[in-house]
Amino acid sequence: MSHTDTSRRFALSVDRRFCIVAILSIGSLLIVALLTLTIGKLGIPVTELPQALVGRAEGQTAFVLERLRGPRLATAVLAGALLGVSGALFQTVTRNPLGSPDVIGLGAGAGAGVALMTLSFPLFPSSLGAVLGAAIATLAVYVCTGRGFRSPARTIIAGIAVAAMAAAIIEYVVSTQLRDAASQLAAYLVGSLNASNGQDVLVTLGAVVLILPAAIAVSRDVSLLEMGDDTASGVGIDPNRTRSIAVILSVLAGGAAVAAAGPISFVSLTAPQIARRLLKTSNASVFSSALTGALILTAADLAAQQAPLVAGLPVGVLTLGVGGIYLGYLLVRERSKGRL
Amino acid sequence: MGLATAIVCSLFFGGKLTDPADIVSALRGSGEPYVSAVLDARIDRTVMGVLCGAALAVSGVIIQAITRNPLGDPGLLGVTVGSSAAIVTAASITGSGFGSGSVWIAFAGALVTVVAVYAVGARSASGSIVSLVLTGAVVSAVLSAYVQAMILTNPSVFDSFRFWVIGSLSGRDTEVAVMVAPALIIGLLIALMLSPSLNNLALGEDVATSLGTPVALVRAGGIFSASILAAAATAAVGPIAFVGLVVPHLTRSVVGIDHRWQIPVAVVLGAALLVVADIAGRMIARPEEIMVGIVTALVGAPFLLLAVRKGWATR
Numbered sequence: 001m002s003h004t005d006t007s008r009r010f011a012l013s014v015d016r017r018f019c020i021v022a023i024l025s026i027g028s029l030l031i032v033a034l035l036t037l038t039i040g041k042l043g044i045p046v047t048e049l050p051q052a053l054v055g056r057a058e059g060q061t062a063f064v065l066e067r068l069r070g071p072r073l074a075t076a077v078l079a080g081a082l083l084g085v086s087g088a089l090f091q092t093v094t095r096n097p098l099g100s101p102d103v104i105g106l107g108a109g110a111g112a113g114v115a116l117m118t119l120s121f122p123l124f125p126s127s128l129g130a131v132l133g134a135a136i137a138t139l140a141v142y143v144c145t146g147r148g149f150r151s152p153a154r155t156i157i158a159g160i161a162v163a164a165m166a167a168a169i170i171e172y173v174v175s176t177q178l179r180d181a182a183s184q185l186a187a188y189l190v191g192s193l194n195a196s197n198g199q200d201v202l203v204t205l206g207a208v209v210l211i212l213p214a215a216i217a218v219s220r221d222v223s224l225l226e227m228g229d230d231t232a233s234g235v236g237i238d239p240n241r242t243r244s245i246a247v248i249l250s251v252l253a254g255g256a257a258v259a260a261a262g263p264i265s266f267v268s269l270t271a272p273q274i275a276r277r278l279l280k281t282s283n284a285s286v287f288s289s290a291l292t293g294a295l296i297l298t299a300a301d302l303a304a305q306q307a308p309l310v311a312g313l314p315v316g317v318l319t320l321g322v323g324g325i326y327l328g329y330l331l332v333r334e335r336s337k338g339r340l
Numbered sequence: 341m342g343l344a345t346a347i348v349c350s351l352f353f354g355g356k357l358t359d360p361a362d363i364v365s366a367l368r369g370s371g372e373p374y375v376s377a378v379l380d381a382r383i384d385r386t387v388m389g390v391l392c393g394a395a396l397a398v399s400g401v402i403i404q405a406i407t408r409n410p411l412g413d414p415g416l417l418g419v420t421v422g423s424s425a426a427i428v429t430a431a432s433i434t435g436s437g438f439g440s441g442s443v444w445i446a447f448a449g450a451l452v453t454v455v456a457v458y459a460v461g462a463r464s465a466s467g468s469i470v471s472l473v474l475t476g477a478v479v480s481a482v483l484s485a486y487v488q489a490m491i492l493t494n495p496s497v498f499d500s501f502r503f504w505v506i507g508s509l510s511g512r513d514t515e516v517a518v519m520v521a522p523a524l525i526i527g528l529l530i531a532l533m534l535s536p537s538l539n540n541l542a543l544g545e546d547v548a549t550s551l552g553t554p555v556a557l558v559r560a561g562g563i564f565s566a567s568i569l570a571a572a573a574t575a576a577v578g579p580i581a582f583v584g585l586v587v588p589h590l591t592r593s594v595v596g597i598d599h600r601w602q603i604p605v606a607v608v609l610g611a612a613l614l615v616v617a618d619i620a621g622r623m624i625a626r627p628e629e630i631m632v633g634i635v636t637a638l639v640g641a642p643f644l645l646l647a648v649r650k651g652w653a654t655r
Contacts (some may be wrong), residue, residue: 165641
């Protein structure tokens, strides 16, 4: 009796915590969005913003909203959410807190695809190259691990190999391009929202609409796999099928984000970790991980637009640097607890 | 044998078609000026290939022994990214390309980075090597963000960096080889001295301690020699992936686990591998050439994938 009470109260407190975290995340996201649209030299005055948002803006305001900062903000929110979803699913499936689509060479493969596309077929859209490259890289890792991503060690090593090969291709293409084209390519290849446009918004929006509900639906089954395959089959879940669906969704989400914004590092790695810590649960929920990812990427991109010293850099440089420092912090903390 | 063949081939074949008879007469010092010039360039790059291939391979052997991680690679300790960061910093301050002095800068950057990684990551509560590897990953991430920021905001730095970062044996003259030779010799000597202790370390820390091996000292010495070997090679020819990763595996399959044999054999295999990769890069895309760093990555990565597939890499 008392046992039931405790577990119910526990469930309630988790739900409440979930709601609070969700509301706070959405609130912060709105603040970051407001800042992104309003501050700086071309910022839209706050007084004009409501008018502008309902489509009654003219001249510079309309241009900034519809062509410059609007698409950029929307792409950041959506791509960040996709990266969060991708990371949450992948980390739960592989049971590896360092698991992220970067690990299976997704970003590097997409980069190599874009590089080769730019070199051989400059007239085709580069996002096509990104999708093809990501698919080939993922497939290569899948085939070489032999067991469908089930062994984390094998997955990571195969990912390293594929990423190294992709890096060699990218370096070769960058070295053969003229300086300006190469510089542009290099900026895209570290992950950039500088040139986000309506097409990127459509790609990411479509992906979020299709993938997020499916990901939320499958995440419950995936978390049941934590108890072991036998237990999961006992409650009527096909472990292999569930795992495959989750990995495919994760790859699709990561691939769509990369196609729109380039291989932005560390967001899909850190978003689930942060969400998990906020929720104080063992696994990050897909939904809060998506929110966290969106928040990280929009905040990073706000910094990439406005902060002194880093303004003008591709957002991927920021996430790489800050993510690296965060990883360092985790390392120091784990070590002080004697867990490493 | 293999190495000797590789060296001879490296002199006779290349991006420029030459008649073997001309090469022989040029070797005697009596050939046409054109052939002699081609031969001189080939000798220079062959020397660099032998030195750097050997250095990277031995560095890989030591790192895999010390971390007891079959995937250990000099890049793990931050050697590559450390020299990249130093190179772009120097180039952005001086505003020029990379002269021969950049060898020292790259070398210093690599060493400083390795020392930093080691100082932060070496001692952990449980004595595990994981934190060293993770620290290397963190430092690599932060420094590569720095490198990206520098090259993307500074077109002239970007321009020279994008060629350096690939790793190529072409256009490095013997002056560079002479500069890095002392570091290579010191690193190699330390490696040979340490090899019996590395055998003990392979049995586990506790066993090594009970056999009287000063584990901490061996580890520090090993990291030092691995770092200066890899740093010197990277400084001389730019970052070259996979030689340090793959050669130790090849070596083990040839001579087994005894490090007293592994290190000399790695010298030969590493030198031969890099020279052969360089020849391939020159031959495939005639009259252009594919830089050796790309060849090693494109050949080494499938090898690693095969190793994963067969389960060698994850025993």
